[in-house]
Amino acid sequence: MKGKLPVKHSKLFEEVDVAPQLVLRNRIAMAPMTTWASNDDGTVSDEEEAYYRRRAKDVGLVITGCTHVQENGIGFTGEFAAHDDRFIPSLQRLAAAAQSGGARAFLQIFHAGVKTQPALVADVVGASAVAGEAGPFAPALTPRALREEEILDVIQAFADAARRAIVAGFDGVELHGAHGFLIQNFFSPRTNRRNDRWGGSLENRMRFPLAVVAAVKSAIEEHADRPFALGYRISVDEGSADGLRIADSLQLIDRLIDGGVSYVHASLGSALDQKPVDDTSGRSIVRILHDYVGARVPLIVAGQIRTADAAERVIDQGISLVAVGQGLVMNPDWVAHAIAGNGNDIKLSVSFPDVNRLTIPQKLWTTIEDTPGWFNVVRTQAERYPVELAHHR
Ligand SMILES: Cc1cc2nc3c(=O)[nH]c(=O)nc-3n(C[C@H](O)[C@H](O)[C@H](O)COP(=O)(O)O)c2cc1C
Numbered sequence: 001m002k003g004k005l006p007v008k009h010s011k012l013f014e015e016v017d018v019a020p021q022l023v024l025r026n027r028i029a030m031a032p033m034t035t036w037a038s039n040d041d042g043t044v045s046d047e048e049e050a051y052y053r054r055r056a057k058d059v060g061l062v063i064t065g066c067t068h069v070q071e072n073g074i075g076f077t078g079e080f081a082a083h084d085d086r087f088i089p090s091l092q093r094l095a096a097a098a099q100s101g102g103a104r105a106f107l108q109i110f111h112a113g114v115k116t117q118p119a120l121v122a123d124v125v126g127a128s129a130v131a132g133e134a135g136p137f138a139p140a141l142t143p144r145a146l147r148e149e150e151i152l153d154v155i156q157a158f159a160d161a162a163r164r165a166i167v168a169g170f171d172g173v174e175l176h177g178a179h180g181f182l183i184q185n186f187f188s189p190r191t192n193r194r195n196d197r198w199g200g201s202l203e204n205r206m207r208f209p210l211a212v213v214a215a216v217k218s219a220i221e222e223h224a225d226r227p228f229a230l231g232y233r234i235s236v237d238e239g240s241a242d243g244l245r246i247a248d249s250l251q252l253i254d255r256l257i258d259g260g261v262s263y264v265h266a267s268l269g270s271a272l273d274q275k276p277v278d279d280t281s282g283r284s285i286v287r288i289l290h291d292y293v294g295a296r297v298p299l300i301v302a303g304q305i306r307t308a309d310a311a312e313r314v315i316d317q318g319i320s321l322v323a324v325g326q327g328l329v330m331n332p333d334w335v336a337h338a339i340a341g342n343g344n345d346i347k348l349s350v351s352f353p354d355v356n357r358l359t360i361p362q363k364l365w366t367t368i369e370d371t372p373g374w375f376n377v378v379r380t381q382a383e384r385y386p387v388e389l390a391h392h393r
Contacts, residue, residue, distance in 0.1 A: 019262030024060035031325035037361035042081030058335035075112030113182030172229025268303030
């Protein structure tokens with residue numbers, strides 16, 4: 001990309017370090033996105049591989065959709081697996097597809113905990129027997145509290161999955177500490193009501209996330225013979241009255257950095273506008289995080305970054321990388337359009353006739369269609385017609 005940098009948005013296309021000795025060619029990451037499209041045996045499907053390959057061409061970094069580190073950690077139907085060595089060849093395919101255009105690739109690893117489907121997991125586990133919140137993809141399930149030795153097993157499972165990511169050729173792993181999955185379930189005062197060393201005080205609620213970081217860091221030190229990143233994705237607060245607040249998250253971030261994470265990735269509803277739930281200062285979360293973290297580690301932020309202008313406004317606030325989600329689903333050539341500097345080429349909606357051209361897996365498309373209010377789906381005349389007919393009958 002050197003030599004033909006556009007004047008507009010040039011900051012987006014600067015090289016950036018995401019971890020020691022891991023240079024990215026630009027500041028645009030493909031946000032981690034589940035496709036619901038894996039094979040029934042938990043391996044990455046041809047459709048999924050093509051989807052990544054198509055979007056990985058020009059971004060600096062691909063963060064994969066989440067993959068479960070234990071069999072009962074699966075969160076979504078059609079989610080590819082990483083809980084056993086037999087999945088290494090499948091992970092290898094994914095790493096190769098994500099790196100095929102010159103991007104770096106990080107595997108996002110997680111345990112869904114309470115945010116799963118009863119059809120997928122019979123034994124739903126969490127920090128405590130506190131119901132999760134119903135969302136578009138998960139009902140409100142009440143988990144069984146994990147026992148001490150089971151907690152240690154989950155921590156080890158994260159380390160084992162990181163080893164598989166190393167063997168498979170990834171450049172890093174991202175711990176999914178956001179969206180109410182097991183890591184956040186332990187950190188949140190709403191869902192963690194334990195009174196042993198894994199719950200209660202802030203220090204105890206931090207113990208599980210920090211133990212996962214320490215175990216994964218050891219696995220990297222033991223198995224990686226090349227620079228390998230350890231990232232952490234965080235939801236900084238929760239909407240409920242007794243939920244997590246940003247003050248606790250800032251404490252956790254200090255400890256994550258001390259524990260050796262390479263970067264922190266904030267998952268936001270809106271990167272440009274979102275304020276903390278208990279906001280008093282009027283500062284956006286991005287501003288607070290930037291001022292707090294300073295130059296200690298790179299920050300990645302995601303949340304409705306659809307256009308190159310929006311991306312640059314985030315980078316202008318001192319953020320290292322933007323993660324683009326829906327924008328890249330709807331525009332596999334998002335980066336090329338941003339380089340060309342023609343804002344109108346970036347589409348803000350998607351419709352059924354585009355699905356094949358955009359290499360969107362069938363299951364991802366049906367999930368998008370079945371989830372009102374998520375993507376901006378434009379119905380064609382032909383699609384609207386039968387609905388209108390039915391309405392008039
Ligand atoms: C199809 C889809 C799948 C997603 N799957 C994941 C996931 O596996 N892990 C994760 O951390 N976030 C996931 N997200 C959230 C995105 O990473 C991102 O934070 C969110 O979509 C906001 O960014 P956007 O407005 O640019 O899409 C998903 C989002 C989409 C649209």
